[in-house]
Amino acid sequence: MIYRPVPARLPVPAGLGRFLVLSTVFVCAACGLVYELELVALASYLTGDTVTQASVVLSVMVFAMGVGSLLAKRLRGRAAFGFGVVEAVLALTGGLSAMALHACFAWYGQAKPALVGFSLAIGVLIGAEVPLLMTLIQRIRRQDAGGAVADLFAADYVGALVGGLAFPFLLLPVLGQLSGALLTGAINAVAGGALVLWLFRGDLTARARGALIAANVVVLLLLAAGSALTGPFEKAALQAMYGADVRVAVHTGVQDVVLTGGGPGGQPALFLDGRLRAGGGDASRYQEALVQPAMDGPHRRVLVLGGGDGLALREVLSHPDVAEATVVEPDTAELRLARTDPGLVALNQGAYRDPRVRVETADAFDWLRARHDADGPYDVVVSDLPDPDVTTDAKLYSQEFYGLVARALAPDGRLAVHAGAPEERPHTFWTVDATVRSVGLRTVPYRVTAGSPHGGGRGEGWGFVLASRFPVQLRPARLTVAVGPDEVRRREAGLLPSTLMHPRYGQ
CATH class of the missing domain: 3.40.50.150 (Vaccinia Virus protein VP39)
Known part of the structure; x- marks a missing residue:
């Protein structure tokens, strides 16, 4: 059976609505690429061997995106609600991924299983975005499939460019891994939630609207809590890995440098990228x-x-x-x-x-x-x-x-x-x-x-x-x-x- 999208009831003219959907595609694509780069960077920092780890992360994510695209076919009948749910879950998963992976490495000494798990989950969610957005944009104004795909992917690729440049030049040096991922998750949640709860609110029942509002509020609160706890979390993770007497911990852009001890009666020790280089x-x-x-x-x-x-x-x-x-x-x-x-x-x-x-x-x-x-x-x-x-x-x-x-x-x-x-x-x-x-x-x-x-x-x-x-x-x-x-x-x-x-x- 061929699915034919029903025209949407929008609070704005169709041209503006289409622009807002493409703008959301831009923002979500930027956030999605930040999540991908975050996982690749964490794979390199925590496990070494950049080429192998990057290959694993990207291969798993691309595979998972295909799975997500197939699963999204089942949501086309409720595309607006489905997209809202996907973005809320993606914002929470991607936003907390860096903190979760650091926790696995610090307290359990192993981050690879969690890395693969997050790559799968984020890949499935990113893959589900495009079919749902395609359905939404077609509901605003019917156009040939080739034109709709071209517009959608143009916005997607430009967003990916912005996200790819923002990660190494803005998020990572200014905010760091944890805060950068949390902020990206918040932006993702706001963009996805706003599109569905305002532009496509006519597609939602009162119950669905209330559920999406509650889900987005919970996601933003959890991300805000994670942001507030970043400092104590980093301190606890360092102490779990290096002991309670950490004095200096900096990421220099080249490597992680940690100095411990050196106080009265204490023997100083130097760790570079987690490896002990000098001490008693x-x-x-x-x-x-x-x-x-x-x-x-x-x-x-x-x-x-x-x-x-x-x-x-x-x-x-x-x-x-x-x-x-x-x-x-x-x-x-x-x-x-x-x-x-x-x-x-x-x-x-x-x-x-x-x-x-x-x-x-x-x-x-x-x-x-x-x-x-x-x-x-x-x-x-x-x-x-x-x-x-x-x-x-x-x-x-x-x-x-x-x-x-x-x-x-x-x-x-x-x-x-x-x-x-x-x-x-x-x-x-x-x-x-x-x-x-x-x-x-x-x-x-x-x-x-x-x-x-x-x-x-x-x-x-x-x-x-x-x-x-x-x-x-x-x-x-x-x-x-x-x-x-x-x-x-x-x-x-x-x-x-x-x-x-x-x-x-x-x-």
Whole structure:
């Protein structure tokens, strides 16, 4: 049976009513894309591996949109009421999604099931919008299906453009993830509710109108409550993840930086993107294990890539015969904390106050690419960068990147690379090793030994690669041990280097 929409009774002329429907399409499309980008961003922040997580979120949402479109066919007879219900539920689900996902991650340590669930739910609701809006716009003025689809999708795509630009340039930097999602939900609820309760009020029974008013009031109250509780929620979530003594928690635009402790009798600790980078006992072993083996040779000029916290720099400056140490770090907020925060300054021992230190605020890849050979080679290069399995940083573990590093390295210079956890992610670890070797450097893979004089064994999973143009020896050390020859022989056969065109981490 062919469905034929009945002309609507509108309180305004048909032309104005049509404009209002298309304006609502614009607003809802903007809100829908913000929800999508919010889920992609949260997937990246909370679980890492941006490409995989973005693919999962977007694929699930597109599939769910198709399901929602099919389900909406059953609501065409009551399109106005159905659209009102869909927008109220979508506003609540999308608005609270960021808070719910953060709660799952903070208290349960796992956000992936909830991420897939929200992707499905939001996708179904977004998919139901277009068929219902098509029905409503056809009820205002009948036109050929092609023209109606063109008008509807034009408004939809322009709204998506606005939402896509508003998320990274307005909502995220000004309001943050939680408040940005809550505000988007409120806008979504107001736009959908106003269209149905005013423009199409003639289609609603008194009971349906009362139900929609009540639903929208409840949604707006819940979103307002969420907004009022954002501060306490963020504090509680941080304490759930890092303990009760969180002093500093900032998202710098590059990474999340959290500092804990540092009070009277308390030991300061630094977390970057949720990973412990420095603190008491074993936590400082990472920087010592990364830097000191590379310093066993000429080290008059040293280049530190990343490491804005100053902790690797602290290890470099422990050698009095270092004449110059250059730090290349893009995160100005982390650099500022490393210079001014008492706890972090205590951890890095005031490294940035040393006159031998020069700081370049830049992306390591871009800085190396723009560097002139006339600037002189470096005896030691320390690559203190985020984990290689984080897709957004894959270029900093690529063949092209190590080619630039090799060009900056003195003929007898050494390179030290943080290569991930050899036990937990052996494919990633050996891919780093293969990629470094692909630019003509010889490597010695090594790891932090289990246990320490302080106990705890917190750094068991840290793996590194020491490289040079000539055969390099790793002297026995208190903290480090070379990967055994049997394990080296068992490295994955035929492992290819990672390049910008073919990133191979996380495969």
